[in-house]
Amino acid sequence: MQEKVFRDPVHNFIRIDDPMILALIDTREFQRLRRIKQLGVANTVFHTAEHSRFTHSLGVYEIARQFAAHLINFKTQTPGDGGWQPEERRVLLAAALLHDLGHGPYSHTFEHIFKTDHEKYTQQIILSSETEVNQVLRTVSDDFPSQVASVIAKTYPNPQVVSLISSQIDADRMDYLLRDAYYTGATYGMFDLFRIIHLMRPYVGGIAFEDKGMTTVEDYVVSRYQMYGQVYFHPVSRGMEVLLTHLLERAMSLYERSKTDSFVDGHFVSEALVPLFEHQISITEYLALDDATIIANISNWRNAPDRILADLATRFLDRKPLKSIEIADDVRDLLPKLVELIQAAGFDERYYTAENDSFDTAYDSYNPNSKKTKTPIEVIQQDGTLVELSSESTLVQALRGRTYGNARFFFPNEMLSKHADWDLMAPMYEEFQHYVRNGKLIRP
Template sequence: MREKVFRDPVHNFIHVNDPLILELIDTREFQRLRRIKQLGVANTVFHTAEHSRFSHSLGVYEVSRQIANHLERFASQTPGDGGWQVEERRVLLVAALLHDLGHGPYSHTFESIFKTNHEKFTQDIILNKTNEVHQVLMKYDEKLPAKVASVIAKTYDNKQVVALISSQIDADRMDYLLRDAYYSGATYGTFDLARIIHLMRPVVDGIAFEQKGMATVEDYIISRYQMYEQVYFHPVSRGIEVVLTHLLDRAMELYQDQQKKQISIDNFVTPDLKPLFEYSVSIEQYLDLDDASILENINLWRHSSDKVLAELSMRFLDRKPLKSIEISPKTRHYLSKIRPLIEEAGFNVKYYTAENDSFDTAYDLYHPEAKHAKTQIEMLQPDGSLAELSTQSSLVKALTGRSYGNARYFFPAEMLMEQTTGDLMAPVYQEFQKYVHNGALIGIYPRNSD
C-alpha cells in the first residue's frame, strides 16, 4: 500500500505502510478510543492534558515500528541464538496498536467501582468473532487474534515481543511518558527515545541495552520517577478522583437500594450504563461506553433528589476537589480526632473524606513470586554477558525498590475556610484547623476533652 502518515506532536510523523494496521485503525473498537482521555481527570489540573487513548495507542505503534526496524539488524540466524525473529514484526505492531483497546472511561476509577479489568476486556474484544477488530485480523491470519491476545496476557511464547509491550522499559511506557509530559506542559518527563531504541539488543527471552548507553537508560528511569511525582500523583487530581469515586459509589448504592425496594429505576441511569450497575456488562455493551457516557449520567445526577449524589456531582462537574493533607504513621492516629469534627460540620465522612495511598517504584528488581512481577532491565556487557541495571548504576541502585508517592487524607475544602463572626459552626472549623494547618496534619492541639 501507499504509506499513510499521521502528524503527531510527539513523534512528528507516524508511518503506516501495512494495510492491516490501517484497517484496524478504522475499526469501530479502535475509533472508540478517541472518546476516552488518556489521563482521566488530570485535565482538571493540567488543562491541556486532553489527549486520548487513541493518540497514545498510535504512538505506541510508532515506537514499536521504530524498534522493529532497528531490531531487524539483529535478526536471528539460528534457532535459539537470541536474535530477533523478523516474522514477529506484525504481531508486535498489532499488539502495540491494540494494547489499550479494553480501557473504559476514567479507567482506573471506573475499574475499581464496576469491577472490570481493561486487559481482560482487551483480550475479549480481540477474540470476539463479532467485533470488527477480530474480523480484520482473521482476514490476514487466522492465528493472529490468539497471538495478539496472548501478548496482552503476557503468555505469548516469544518473550521479546512481550517485553517490548509490557516491561519496565517498553513501547507503552516510552510513549505515555513523552506524550503525557508534552500535553501536561511538564518538562521533566522527556528522555532520548531515539537513543534508547538504538541501544536495544535482542537476547534470549528478552531485550537488553548496551552498557555504553547506561546514562540514557538512567535518564528514562528519572523521567518516569519525576512524572509520577509531579503529574500522576498530583494531590488535586487525586482529590477530583476521590470525588468521582464517591459519587459513583453513592450512585451504585442508591441503584441497588432501589432495586431491593422494587422502585422504578428506569430514569436513574442511562441505558448504556445500567449493565455496569448490575455487574453484567457484555462486550457489545462495554464498547458503547466512553467518557461521555459517564458525564451524561453525572449531569443527570446533579439534579438528583439525593443531596449527597447531587452535591458530589456538582463538585465533580464544577471542579471542586476535596482538599488533602499528607499522613504518616506518626500522624495517622490524629485522623480519629478530626473525623468527628467533619461529621459535626455536616459532612458524611463516608462520602466526603478518604484515605488515598498512591505509591510506585522508579525501578524494582524481578520478583517472580509477586502478583505483578516486574521484569528487570538488563545491560549488555562488552563480553556478551548480561548485568541487571542496578548493579551497574549507583543512581538506579539508590532508587531500586524505593517507593515514592504518599498517603493523603481528603476532606471538604470548607473545613479550611475562614468563618465569619457569629457563625454557629465557627468553633468546629477552628478546632479542625488547629489539627490541620498549612496543608499538614500537625496534631499538636489536643481537644479539651482529651
Template sequence: MSDQKLKNEKIFRDPVHDVIRVQDQVILDLIDTSEFQRLRRIKQLGITAEVFHGAEHSRFAHSLGVYEIARQFAEHLERYYATVEVGDGRWDPKERLLLLVAALLHDLGHGPYSHTFEHIFGTDHEAYTQAIILSETTEINQVLRNVSADFPEKVAAVIGKTYPNKQVVQLISSQIDADRMDYLLRDAYYSGATYGRFDLSRLIQMMRPTKNGIAFDHRSMNAVEDYVISRYQMYVQVYFHPVSRALEVLLSALLARVQYLYELSQHDSMRSIDFIPVALRPLFAGDRDVSYYLKLDDAVFIAAINTWRFAEDSILADLAVRFLDRHQLKSIVLNETVGDLLPKLREIIAMAGFSPEYYTAENDSFDLSYDIYRPNTKKPQTQIELVKADGSQIELSDASPLVRSMSGRYYGDARFFFPREMLEEQAIDDVMAPIYADFQRFVHNDELIRPIED
C-alpha cells in the same frame, strides 16, 4: 498468514513522533474498527486533564504512538539483528506484524476515565483488551482472523504476557517498553511538563535482542538512566498530583452514591431509577459484558454527571457540582502516627453536616521508579539489562549507582481527603464556628500531620 502491504504508505501526523507510518493493511483495518475508534473518546490521562489543562489527548493517540515506537523497534532489530538460525537469540522478522498489532491494541480495553474507572468498578483493562480481541462478535477479531485463524490468540497472549517469545512481550510490557516510552513523551508534551522527556532515538539505536528478551548496549546507560528518572519525575509531579487524586476521590464518591441509590430502588418500588441514564443502568446492575462495556466512554459519563447536578438527592447533586465545577476536596499528607486521629476528624466532619462516607477518604498512591526481578512478588518486574563489550550482561542497578539508589524504593504518599469548607477561616454561623475551629486545630498540628497541600 496474510501480511498484505499497502501500495502507498499511510501517514498520520503526530506532535510527539512527527509522523506515524502505517505500511500494513491489517494495521489500517484495525484502526478503522469501531472498537479502536472508541479510544478517541477516552482521555489518556482521565481526570488529570482537569489539573493540566492541555492534557486532552486520547487513548487513540497514545495507541498510535506505541505502535510507531514498536514499528521503529522492529525496523532497527530486523536491520541489524535479524535471526540467522533458530535459537540464536536474535530477532525473528516473522514476529514483526504480531509486535505491531499488539502495540496498537494494548490499551483497547480501557474504560471511561481509564484507571479511575478500574478502581471504582473493579475492572481490569488488560482482561477486557484480551476479551475484545478474542470475542468473535468484534470487528477487531474479524480483522485479526483474516491474518490467520490463531492470530487473535497470539495477540491476546502478548497482552497477557504469556506469549513464548519474550522479546515480543518485553517490547510491549516491561520496565522499558513502547507503552511507557510513548506515554511519558506524550503526557509530558500535552501536560506542559518537561519531566518526561528522554532520548528515544538513542534507546532504539542501542537496543539489543537476547535469548531471554531485550537488552541495551552498555554505552546507552546514561540514556537509560535519563528514562528511569523521567518516569520517576512524571509520577511524582503529574500522575500523583494531589488535586487530580482529589477529583478522583470525588468521582468515586459520586458513583458510589449512584450505586447506593440504584440498589435502594431495587428494594423499593416507590424509588425511581430515571435519574440514571439508560446507557449506564446495566453498569450499576453489574453488567460487565464486553458488548455493553464497549458502549462506554468519557462522553457517556460526563453527560450523566451533568444531569446529576440537578438530582433530587442532595448528596448526589452536591458531589456532581463539586466535580464539574472543580470544587475538589482538600487533603493532608498522613504520617505513620495519624491513624488514631482519623476517626476524630471524621466525627468533626459529620458534626459539620458532611457524610464521612462520601466526603472523606484515605487515598494512597505509590509506585516504583525501578526494581530488580523479584519472582515471588505479585507483579514481578522484568529488569533492564545492559550488554557489556565482552557480550556479558549486567543488570542496570548493578552498573548504575544512580539507579541503585532508587531500586526497590517506593515513592508517593498517603492522604486524607475532606471538604474544603472545613478549612474556612470563618464558619457559616456561631454554632458551626467551634466545630470548624476544632477541625483546624487538629489538621494544623505539625507533629501529627504534614502541612496541607493544594
C-alpha cells in the same frame, strides 16, 4: 499499499505501511478510544492534558514500528541464537496498537469502582467474533487474534515481543511518558527515545541495552520517577479522582436501593449504564461506554433529588475537588477525630472523606518472591554478558526499590473555611484546622 502518514506532535510522523494496521485503526472499537482521555481527570489540573487513548495507542504503535525497524539488524541466524525473528513484526505492531483497547471511561477510576480489568477486556475484545477488530485480525490467520491477545496476557512464547510491549522499559511507557510530558507541559518527562532504541539488542530471554548508553537509560528511569511524583500523583488530581469515585459509589448505592425502596427512582441512571450497574455487561454494552457517557449522567445528576448525589455531581462538574493533607504514620491515630468533626459539620463521611495511598517504585530489580514481579532492565556488556541495570548504575541503585508518592486524607474544602462566630459550624471548622498545618496532619 502506499505508506499512510499521521502527523503527531510527539513523534512527528506515525507511518503505516500495512493495510491490516490501517484497517484496525478504522474499526469502531479502536475509534472509541478517541472518546477516552489518556489521563482521566488530570486535565482539571493540567488544562492542556486533553489527549486520548487513541493518540497514545498510535504512539505506542509507532515506537514498536521503530523497534522492529532497528531489530531487523539483529535477526536470527540459527535457531535458538536469541536473534530477532522478522516474522514477529506483525504481531508486535498489532499488540502495540491494540494494547489499551479495553480501557473504560476515566480508565483507572472506572476499574476501581466497577471491578473491571482493562487488559482482560482488551483480550476479550480481540478474541470476540462479534468485534470488527477480531474480523480484521482473522484476515491474517484464524489464530492471529489469539496470538495478539497472548501478547497482552504476557503468555506469548517469544519473550522479546512481550517485553517490547510490557516491561519496565517498553513502547507503552515510552509513549505515555513523552506524550503526557508534552501535553501537561512537564519537561522533566523527556528522554532520548532515538538513542534508547539504537541501544536495544535482542537475546534469548528478551531485550537488553548496550552498556555504552547506560546514561540514556538512566535518564529514562529518572523521567519516570519525576513524572509520577509531579503529574500522576498530583494531590489535586487525586482529589478529583476521589470525588468521582464517591460520586459513582453514591449512584450505585441509590440504584441498588431503588430495587427495594419505592421512594428511590432508579431511572436516574441512563440505559447505557444499567448493565454496568447490574454487573452483567456484554462486550457490546461495554464498548458503548466512554467518557461522554459518564459526563452525560453526571450532568443529569447535578439536579438529582438526592442531596449527596447532586452535591458531588456539582462539585465534580464545577471543579471543586476534595482538599487533602498528607498523613504520616505517627499521626494516623488522629484520623478518627477528623472524621468525627467532619460528620459534626454535616457531611456523610462515606462520601466526603477518604484515605488514598498512591505509591510506586522508581525501578525494581527482579524479585521472584514479589506479588508483582517486574522484569529487570538488562545491560549487555562488551563481552556479551548480561547484568541487571542497578548493579552497574549507581544512580539507579539509589532509586531501586525506592517508593515515591504519599498517603493523603481527603475532606471537604469547607472544613478549612473561616466562618463567623455565630455560624453553628464554626467550632467544628476551627477545631479541625488545629490539626492541619502546611498541608499535613499534625498533632496540636
